[in-house]
Amino acid sequence: MDINSTKHALLGSMSPQIRADLAAKSPGIVLLIFVIVLASQLADVSWKLLDAFLVDQTGAPGVMVQTGINKKTTKNIDRNYASLPSMHLFGIADSELTVTATPVSAPDTRLNLILFGVFSDQSVSSGTAIIGPGSGKQKQYRVGDKITTGVWLAEVRKDYVLLKRGGNFETLRFPKQKIAGFNLKRYNRPVRPSRLSRTKQSFIDNVRIIPVFSGHGKGLKGYRILPRKNRALYNRLGIMPTDIVTAINGISLSNEREAMKVIGELVNSDSVKVTVERGGQTISLNLKLE
Structure with missing residues (x-):
C-alpha cells in the first residue's frame, strides 16, 4: 500500500x-x-447498503447517419435482412429472466437463501447483490443473473431484493x-x-x-x-x-x-x-x- x-x-x-x-x-x-x-x-x-456504489455512466453511443441511398437499394436490403431473425445465427437462447412489470410488494421467499449485501443504483434494474445459501459460499449477482434452478435476480432495492421464480416475484430481505x-x-x-x-x-x-x-x-x-x-x-x-x-x-x-x-x-x-x-x-x- x-x-x-x-x-x-x-x-x-x-x-x-x-x-x-x-x-x-x-x-x-x-x-x-x-x-x-x-x-x-x-x-x-x-x-443496509446505501446507494451509489456502482459508478454512474452517462452518454449514449454514437449514431452514424448516411444519406443519399437509393430507395430501390433500400427495399432490397430490407427484403434480404428481413429473414435474418428466423435463421438463429447466434443459436437459440436458453430460458432466462424476462422483463415484466414488478409488483409493489411481493411475499417473502421461503428459499434457503441469505441476502448478505446489496449494491443499489438509481435504477432497480442495474444493481448487484451478494447472495448465498444458508450454509454455502456467497456470490455476487447482477440483475438478470440466475441464482439457482428456476430463480433469477429481478430487482435490487436498498434494503431487499426481488427474485423471479416460476413467473412470480418473491422478496429476499436481510437477516432479522x-x-x-x-x-x-x-x-x-x-x-x-x-x-x-x-x-x-x-x-x-x-x-x-x-x-x-x-x-x-x-x-x-x-x-x-x-x-x-x-x-x-x-x-x-x-x-x-x-x-x-x-x-x-x-x-x-x-x-x-x-x-x-x-x-x-x-x-x-x-x-x-x-x-x-x-x-x-x-x-x-x-x-x-x-
Missing part, C-alpha cells in the same frame, strides 16, 4: 485547517477512524438478526475530540460499513467496508468490496467484549493490524499510526 498517496488523497478532501492537523498521522488515522466509526454505528446498524452495540462512553481516555470528530465526518462521507453473517443462527462473521463518494481514496486503502474484515489487532469483531477492548486500546496505539478474508484466504493489512 502507498502510504503517501493515501495521505495526500485523504488530506485533499479536507479543509486547510484539517490538513494541517493531520499532516503527520493522516495515513494511520484513516484506519483508526474506521474502528471508531464502526463502533459508533453498531448500536443501530440496519444491514440484531447485534449488541458498542458504547464508546465506557472509555475515559482523552481522544482529542476536535481532531477525531472532523476526521470521522470525512471518513463517514467516503465509506459505508455493513455486517456479514455466517448463516442462519450462526452469528456475526465480520464487516464489509464499501465506498461511498471518494472511490480513489477507498482503492488506496487496500480494501476490496468483497473483503470481510474479521479482526483488528488479532481481536475478532464477532466478539463484542474483546472488540470493545481493542477499540479502547487503539486510541493511543502506534499501529493497527486488520485481518481480512478475501477469496477464501485470510490476509493482514498493517498500518503505522506514527
